[in-house]
Amino acid sequence: MNHNKGETHWIIPDGYIPPLSSGELLSHESICILNLNDEDANLLISIYFEDLEPIERIPVLTKGKRSNHLRTSALELNGNSIPVGVPYSLEVESDLPIIVQYSRLDSTQPGLALMSTMGYPLK
Amino acid sequence: MNHNKGETHWIIPDGYIPPLSSGELLSHESICILNLNDEDANLLISIYFEDLEPIERIPVLTKGKRSNHLRTSALELNGNSIPVGVPYSLEVESDLPIIVQYSRLDSTQPGLALMSTMGYPLK
C-alpha cells in the first residue's frame, strides 16, 4: 500500500445552511474529514461570502487515526459564525494531509434531501 | 500552504432546469464558484444542447475573494437563455483559476431532492 494520506488544501464552493427543518431531522451541513496520520492535524477553515469580507482561518483539530464530521454551524471565530440561509464557500487548510468530503441534509420540506461531494483538492 | 487557486476550465455534463416546483422551494440549479484570487475573475459560460446550436461564451464576473452562487436560469446572451425542461451541458472558462461545483434542487414532487458534484476540471 502507498503512504499518501491525502492533501493539505481543500475547497468546497457550495456552502449553504438551510434555515428551515421539518420532521425528525434538522437541516445541516457537515465537513467530513479523515486523518490517516498518527498525529493530530491542525486545520484552518475559511468562509467566503458573496458580498461580505471572508471569515478567515478558524482553527479546528482533527485527531490522528480518527474521523471528524464537523457541523458548519459550529464554526466560530471572534463571535463570527456562518449565518443560515446565505450562500457561501469553504476553504480547508491543514498542516498534515487529510481527505475532505462535504454533505448537506435539507429537511425544509416534508421528506428529506441529501447531497454530497468530495472536496476539491488544490495540489 | 500552496498557492494553487484552482483551474480555468470546468465542465458540467448534466444540466437540467426542472420545469415544476412544489412547496416552499423553487426548483433550480446553481453553478457555485469560489474565486480565491484578490482580483475579479472574468468567466465565459457556454451551453451545449442535444439538438440545437450551443449558446457560447456568456460573460459572468466573480469578484476577488468572493463566492458566487449563480442560478443557471439567470444566464442570458442576446436574448437567448436556457429553456426549462431541456437536458444540456455547461462549460465554464475563466481568465483566473477558480473552483466550480454544480448543484440542483428539484421540488417537482412534494418533498425535495438535491444533487451536487464538483465540476470536472480540464487541465
Add this chain to the structure above:
Amino acid sequence: MNHNKGETHWIIPDGYIPPLSSGELLSHESICILNLNDEDANLLISIYFEDLEPIERIPVLTKGKRSNHLRTSALELNGNSIPVGVPYSLEVESDLPIIVQYSRLDSTQPGLALMSTMGYPLK
C-alpha cells in the same frame, strides 16, 4: 484556454435502475456526456454485473459540440439490456475525449430522490 476536451475512458461503479416509481416522475438513470469536439464521438458502453457475464461494448454515438443525456434503460445489444432492480457498474470508452457524469432519479417513495457524480476517468 487549453484544448483538453476530456478523457476517453470513464467508469461509474454504482449503476441501478429503480424498479418502482410514484408521482409525475419516472425513476431512471442517465449517463450525461459532453462532446466538445467538432466531430462525432463513437462510444462503447459495457455493463458489469455481480453474478452474470458482462454486456460488452454497446455502441452509442454522441454528436460534435453536443450534449447527450442517455437513459441507461435505452442501452441494448443483441436483445440484451440492463434489468431493473439489479446492481451493476458502467464503463464508457470513446474514440474522442469526452466528459461523463452520472445521475439517478428515484421516485420509489412519494417525494423524489436525486444523486449525481462525475464519472471516474481512467487516464
Add this chain to the structure above:
Amino acid sequence: MNHNKGETHWIIPDGYIPPLSSGELLSHESICILNLNDEDANLLISIYFEDLEPIERIPVLTKGKRSNHLRTSALELNGNSIPVGVPYSLEVESDLPIIVQYSRLDSTQPGLALMSTMGYPLK
C-alpha cells in the same frame, strides 16, 4: 483504449448508517466497486470513528470482471461491525486496481433521500 484499471487505495470520509427507515426502502449505504481485472481482487476495508479505535482491515473479495455493491452493514471482523447512527470514515485497500463509489439511501422521513460520490483515490 488504455489499460489503466483504477487505483488500489480509496477513501470515503463521510460514512453513516441511518438508524431509521420508512416506507418500502431500508436506509443503507453501499460501497460500489468495479473490478476490471480478469482476476479476483482482495480488498481490506478499515473503519475510522470519531472517538473509538478503528476497525482495521476487514477482508472482502470482489470477483474479476464483476461489480460489487457492498452494504456497509455487512462488514464484520471478530464480532465488530459498524454501529448505526454513528459518523465514521472508510478506507479501501486492494491488491489489484479497482474503482470505488459510495452511495447512501436515507428513508428516515417519508420520501427518500439519496447521495453519492466517487471515492477519493490516494495515488
